[in-house]
Amino acid sequence: MASAISTLAVPVWRRSAPWIVPALLVLLWQWAATHGVLTSRILPAPLAVLEAGSRLWQSGELWAHLKISFWRAAIGFGIGGGIGLLLGLITGMSRRGELLLDTTVQMIRNVPPLALIPLVILWFGIDEAAKLFLVAFGTLFPVYINTYHGIRSVDKDLVEMARSYGLRGWPLFRDVILPGALPSILVGVRFALGFAWILLIVAETISASSGIGYLAMNAREFLQTDVVVLAILLYALLGKLSDYGARQLERVWLRWHPAYQ
Amino acid sequence: MTQTTVTPSAGVALTLRNLSKRFGDQTVLQALDLDIRAGEFVAVVGRSGCGKSTLLRLIAGLESASTGDVRADGSPLDTGHFDTRLMFQDARLLPWKSVLQNVGLGLSGAWQDKARAVLAEVGLAEHAHKWPSQLSGGQRQRVALARALIHEPQLLLLDEPLGALDALTRIEMQQLIERLWQQHRFTVLLVTHDVEEAVALGDRVLLIEEGRVGLDLPVPLPRSRVRGSAGFAALEERVLSRVLALPDREAIPEPEPVALGALRWAL
Ligand SMILES: Nc1ncnc2c1ncn2[C@@H]1O[C@H](COP(=O)(O)OP(=O)(O)OP(=O)(O)O)[C@@H](O)[C@H]1O
Numbered sequence A: 001m002a003s004a005i006s007t008l009a010v011p012v013w014r015r016s017a018p019w020i021v022p023a024l025l026v027l028l029w030q031w032a033a034t035h036g037v038l039t040s041r042i043l044p045a046p047l048a049v050l051e052a053g054s055r056l057w058q059s060g061e062l063w064a065h066l067k068i069s070f071w072r073a074a075i076g077f078g079i080g081g082g083i084g085l086l087l088g089l090i091t092g093m094s095r096r097g098e099l100l101l102d103t104t105v106q107m108i109r110n111v112p113p114l115a116l117i118p119l120v121i122l123w124f125g126i127d128e129a130a131k132l133f134l135v136a137f138g139t140l141f142p143v144y145i146n147t148y149h150g151i152r153s154v155d156k157d158l159v160e161m162a163r164s165y166g167l168r169g170w171p172l173f174r175d176v177i178l179p180g181a182l183p184s185i186l187v188g189v190r191f192a193l194g195f196a197w198i199l200l201i202v203a204e205t206i207s208a209s210s211g212i213g214y215l216a217m218n219a220r221e222f223l224q225t226d227v228v229v230l231a232i233l234l235y236a237l238l239g240k241l242s243d244y245g246a247r248q249l250e251r252v253w254l255r256w257h258p259a260y261q
Numbered sequence B: 001m002t003q004t005t006v007t008p009s010a011g012v013a014l015t016l017r018n019l020s021k022r023f024g025d026q027t028v029l030q031a032l033d034l035d036i037r038a039g040e041f042v043a044v045v046g047r048s049g050c051g052k053s054t055l056l057r058l059i060a061g062l063e064s065a066s067t068g069d070v071r072a073d074g075s076p077l078d079t080g081h082f083d084t085r086l087m088f089q090d091a092r093l094l095p096w097k098s099v100l101q102n103v104g105l106g107l108s109g110a111w112q113d114k115a116r117a118v119l120a121e122v123g124l125a126e127h128a129h130k131w132p133s134q135l136s137g138g139q140r141q142r143v144a145l146a147r148a149l150i151h152e153p154q155l156l157l158l159d160e161p162l163g164a165l166d167a168l169t170r171i172e173m174q175q176l177i178e179r180l181w182q183q184h185r186f187t188v189l190l191v192t193h194d195v196e197e198a199v200a201l202g203d204r205v206l207l208i209e210e211g212r213v214g215l216d217l218p219v220p221l222p223r224s225r226v227r228g229s230a231g232f233a234a235l236e237e238r239v240l241s242r243v244l245a246l247p248d249r250e251a252i253p254e255p256e257p258v259a260l261g262a263l264r265w266a267l
């Protein structure tokens, strides 16, 4: 009996243990807020944040902002990641391409994307393009570097084998080089996704008329701390979700890899 | 992409003239001359590091010779009018392709049934859908062997294809290679560390030493060869004593015949 309970209890304990500390913190936070230790100007009670969330959700406002932020991140990442992948493939596959492009890309990479903000505002105003440009700029390089290195570090012996078995051109790329580079490319994608959200937060708080960042900045003007905290939590959630998405891609595309079996 | 040689490959004749290979200042093969008839089965033995793999890679066109050349049916290798398959010493399976897809690499059309049949011949039919990382070392080696055999090339180069196998599986695979060779009559160069294997399979046994062909011994025994027979044992002994004599030829004129059984694996 006792042993049956304890064998069952171990997985439950394992699963729940990591959540004990966060749960206690939230409880402490709630307690501090309701007993006036924390004023709602500094940090509203967790329940107040939830209420703000449900209020904004019901008015449809939250969904609209979420959607626009999500699309900005997705399109910006699509453009930046796409260009990074393409450039990485070119420099990885051809010595001539590397000679021609790599130095340039490495030079531009040293420009911190956030330093571009004043210029970007001058160019695009607070247009959609400004946000997309920043996100694309920031996601290009992690994808580029990892694609390039991924292709360069494909096992030369496997390429030699495949060539001697008659593979050339596109089949060689599809069956040997791309799968060999994929683990590295996906690392780049995960980096880039994390970076995309950071850039978007900055871009949206500085210049936007919609999106989660705008929601937070707008709420700040009206001293709605609960909405500000909500926006912060939403960013965390969206970042977590995209990371989860990238992990799922790894699980599907790298299922041959001993690390994913 | 794939060579669709429909004609049953009658094998290709090889001529190696003055063939040398240097890596930096290390000379691995030195002015090697060798003639191999079309459809001949040549077993290559020699101590580790003597240049067996290098020889196969030169013949496969994967290394360029420092001097001399390799000709196939009289024409230089790079004209590439014939079909070669090299089974590498390391299995070199693509980790992201299933066992079946690895065997069918470079084939087009309806290759799956054929790949399954060859896999069955190397005893791995039920592993067709595993990833290479899920196989044992010997199983991986057999997948690589299947991948080389499926093409029925005109020239088959096998670099220690059975090194990781147990005695029983080894004999089965030897029989498989011999049977396929008898069916298709391609030219085979088989590198092995096992002198018994060399004598069992080769029309000739070549010993590579000091960058040259140190011994070129015809094996006139009828197939399939009986390992215990007197003729077999005598040939095996000749190769072994030649190898043993190598490090210091003056000092050891006559090797101890008693120890030979134990020394089969000593190469
Ligand atoms: N790419 C290379 N660069 C430099 N040296 C090499 C290279 N390939 C082989 N060698 C050298 O050439 C020699 C012969 O190597 P090779 O692989 O042909 O030996 P082998 O007879 O196949 O040995 P084994 O039985 O252990 O497989 C070795 O001394 C090795 O160090």
Ligand SMILES: [Mg+2]
Pocket: B052, B053, B054, B089, B159
């Ligand atoms: Mg070798």
